[in-house]
Amino acid sequence: MRRAYNSVLKLPQLSTCPHCSAPYVPHRVCPACGHYKGRQVLTVQAFA
Numbered sequence: 001m002r003r004a005y006n007s008v009l010k011l012p013q014l015s016t017c018p019h020c021s022a023p024y025v026p027h028r029v030c031p032a033c034g035h036y037k038g039r040q041v042l043t044v045q046a047f048a
């Protein structure tokens with residue numbers, strides 16, 4: 001049993017999107033508004 005396996009069991013840290021204040025995974029595009037590093041890189045169809 002390796003001690004490093006404990007880190008795998010942890011939940012991923014979530015950051016708060018500065019654009020829509022929704023929780024998102026760091027270094028990933030925000031799934032709520034599609035923004036990443038101040039730019040909109042995805043088109044999220046919220047009213048589709």
Ligand SMILES: [Zn+2]
Binds near residue numbers: 017021022034
């Ligand atoms: Zn967002």
